[in-house]
Amino acid sequence: MREDVPALTEAPAEGSSAAATASPEESRRRLILEALGIAVSAIGFGFVYGLSARQAGFSPLEAMAMSTIVFAGAAQFAAIGYVAAGLAWPAIALLTLLLNARHLLYSAALGPWMAGVPRPRRAVMAHLLTDEAFALAIGHFRRIGRTDESGYWIGAIASTFIPWNLATLAGVYAGGSIADPALLGIDIIFPAAMIGLAAGLISGRRELVAAFAGAAIAVSWALFASSAFGLEPSTGVVVGGVVGPLLGLLVPAALASERAPLGTPASAERFAMPGTRVDDDAEGLP
C-alpha cells in the first residue's frame, strides 16, 4: 500500500459519514430506476451472449456455467473468441486475468465503504462485483454519504446477475434453433461488441493509443509472427493485450487528456456499460 498516491475513492473514515446529497429513500428510488435501466441492458447483452456462445459451439450447460461462475460480460464474450480460435487454456487464463484486472480498481474503491460488512458477505459481494454493480453502488453510497448494503445487493443481483443469467439461457436456446447464423449476421456481434466495449473504456489518449496499438500488434502478430513461430493467430490477442498498454503509458501525462481519472466524480460513470446511461444530469454519479 502506498500513501503517496491518491486513494481510489473518497469513502468516509470509519465512524464518520460523508456529506449526503440525497435522503436514503430518495437515493434508493433513484438506484432502483437506474437498476431497471441496467437490467434491460443486461437482458439484451445476456441474450446476445447466449446466441454467440451457442454459435461458437458452447452447450447450454457450458454457456450457463460461464454466466454463473465467471459472471463477467466482456471476459465471457472474449472467451467465445478464444475458444472458437482454439487458444490454449493458459493463454485464456492470462487474458481473462488481464481483462478482469480492472475489478481490482472497483473493489479497492468500494473496500472502505464495505469495511463494516461481515467478511463472509463481502466475499459473496466480490463475486457479484461488475462494472454495473460498481457504478450503481458507489453512486448510491456517495449520494447518501454512507454504506447501504441492501443497495449493493439490488445493483448486483436484481439488476445484473439474475437478468444476465436468464437472458443467457434464453439466448442459448434461441441460438440452437437458428439454422444458418451467418445469414442473420450473428457472427458480427462478437467483434462489434468487443469494439463497442473498448470504446466505452476510452477516456483519454492513453487508452486510445493502447487500443490502437493493441489491435495493430495483435493483427500483425497473427499474420506474420504466429506463422513464423508456428503459433495460433489468436496468440496475437495476448501479445497485443499485454504490449498495447505499455505503449499507451508512453503518452506523457500532460498530453493524456484524461477525462475521468479514478477518484473523481466522472470515474464511476465511465465504467458503466455503454448500453445504458446511468446518469444524465449534472448531479450524476459521484
Next chain:
Amino acid sequence: MSTELIPLAVVMFAVTYPSRALGLLAPGLDRLPRGAIAYLQLVGPAVLAALAAVAVMVRTPDNGPPVFAIGIEWVAVLACLGIVLWRRNLLLGLVVAVAIVVIARGTGFAALPPS
C-alpha cells in the same frame, strides 16, 4: 450435452475472483502504485480492441497461413463503433452492425463467411 468448457469457467473464475475480492477483503488496499493503476486502466481497451481486430481482419484458410481480410464486416464494426461514440449506446450499435451484414449478405453484396 458437452461439459468440457465448465472447467475453463472455473479457471476463469479463479483468475477473476482475486481482483474482485482483494479490495473488499483486504483493508487498506485502496491505494495502489500509480504505475499499476495506469497499466490496469489500459489493459481493457487494448485486449478488447485486439480481439475485435483479429476477429475482423484475420482469416485462416483450411490449408495455408492466416491472411488479411477485408469485407463488409469492417463497415459493420466501424458503424457500431461510430454509434457507441456518438450515442453511447452499444445495443443500438450492435443492431445496426447486424442489420448492415444481413442486408449486404442477403442482397448478395457481400459473401457469407467461410464456415
